[in-house]
Amino acid sequence: MRANPVAPALPQIQEAAQRYSENARQQLAGLINEAGPQGLPFSRWMHAALYDPLAGYYAGAPLKFGDPSAVAGAALQGDFVTAPQLTPWFGRALARQISPILSSLGTPHILEFGAGSGALAEHLLHALLPDFPDLRYFILDVSPDLAQRQQRRLAPFANHVQWLDSLPQAFEGCVIANEVLDAMPVSLFEWGEDENVYELHVVNRDDKDQDNEALPEDSRHSPLSGADSADDPPASGFEFLRVPASPALDQAVRARMPALPGYRSEINLQAESWVTGMGQWLARGVALLIDYGFPAHEYYHPQRSQGTLMCHLLHHAHSHPLLYPGIQDITAHVDFTAMADAALAGGLEVLGYTSQARFLLNCGLLQMLGELDASDTANYARQIGPVQKLLSEAEMGELFKVLAIGKQVDLDLLGFATGDRRHRL
Ligand SMILES: C[S@@+](CC[C@H](N)C(=O)[O-])C[C@H]1O[C@@H](n2cnc3c(N)ncnc32)[C@H](O)[C@@H]1O
Secondary structure, three states: OOOOOOOOOOOOOOHHHHHHHHHHHHHHHHHHHHHOOOOEEHHHHHHHHHHOOOOOHHHHOOOHHHOOOOOOOOOOOOOOOOHHHHOHHHHHHHHHHHHHHHHHHOOOEEEEEOOOOOHHHHHHHHHHOOOOOOOEEEEEOOOHHHHHHHHHHOHHHOOOEEEOOOOOOOEEEEEEEEOOHHHOOOEEEEEOOOOOEEEEEEEEHHHHHHHHHHOOOOOEEOOOOOOOOOOOOOOOOEEEEEEEOOHHHHHHHHHHOOOOOOOEEEEOHHHHHHHHHHHHHEEEEEEEEEEEEEOHHHHOOOOOOOOOOEEEEOOEEEOOOOOOOOOOEEEOOEEHHHHHHHHHHOOOEEEEEEEHHHHHHHOOHHHHHOOOOOOOHHHHHHHHHHHHHHHOOOOOOOOEEEEEEEEOOOOOOHHHOOOOOHHHO
16 A cells, blocks of 8 residues: 655664665666666666565565565565455455356456465455355466465465466456556656647666767756655665657657646556556456556645655655665556547547545445454454545545446446446546
8 A cells, every 4th residue: 555655754774674775776777777878767777676576676576565574674565555464354345246247247257467465365265255156266477476476375265376477468357456567667857938848758877978978968867866855865876867758658648637837746657558558358257456556636736836746765755756776666546538439549448446445445345344253352353444545535445446348248336336436537
């Protein structure tokens, strides 16, 4: 979960993590040098910082997802907590929506993208196997390290779970992606004073003087490295460079918002093509995309002039993506209007859009909790506390949304029975 996005002083970073980060810094510096004086577009840099097989955060950062075996003795494990890690009630409520989808399709197949620690898969398998003994649960995760952790956790369900290396040819069933879209690399843009769109690239600070001679005059080293003010954490050696946007990015930005000099934000072109591409391989079924974000008019609101990039390290959130390479998560909020448009472009239908709280309540979460024994106060409090986080407007309830898209499904979706906000997209 990316709740509590306040960044006080960071805690001590373990030595193993520091070594991993130094290795990542060198790998990224090498990629930048190979790319030449304009460095790497931020989207490519973010991709490498998260998914490089040797140095990326999701490839093996020693602390992610609170793996207790990762760093012995660490005071705080993990960098952030997601809904399925908080409580099994998230998966149990989701199962209430998935169950009628599988029944109506007549195909008890689930495909989860980015299964992380495997917690959601475990909760869904527990909840659904009694009614769907032939359930097949497919997982596709770009992180081999996490896939191994999922395999260990889901060993008791080995007969039902299968990991995929690539997208299926044709899939029928229910697709789930919880906090996956926000982990896809984004392009960073900034409107110039001249009302042109610029893309932010990443360069090595150490090479700055030499590089500047080779750069066009309208390129500027931007003070966005996040390491230039007195309050900022130590520099990583990377910083941003403004480069005229490609025609494709320029067009995409202008389609979303008017020129606002100095305004900076992100566009997730990779997530859009991932959603559009689903139209090719989802033969029949529903995809539930759960993430934090808003519709385009809120995303590109004039007051949100610094974008939504957020980094997570040891349960601290901050907005300095170029720091702590390889050991911090980097995310951006999701533009759900863009995701809905991408779905339509891929020939999919938009079946529902609402807040996480509304979705879970529609699925009957409160009624399910009503079955708990309230006289066992200790257990009751333990169960209810995390559920309040899922539902609270101040935490995950309102910022997180559920978007349902799909193909050839003739079913009213329970999770959107009240409070469907498709009209706001
Ligand atoms: C923030 S974690 C969320 C994990 C999990 N869904 C949860 O809720 O705890 C993002 C996950 O998405 C995976 N991921 C990122 N991009 C992906 C993609 N294009 N396809 C599949 N998995 C992806 C990462 O490896 C990671 O497991």
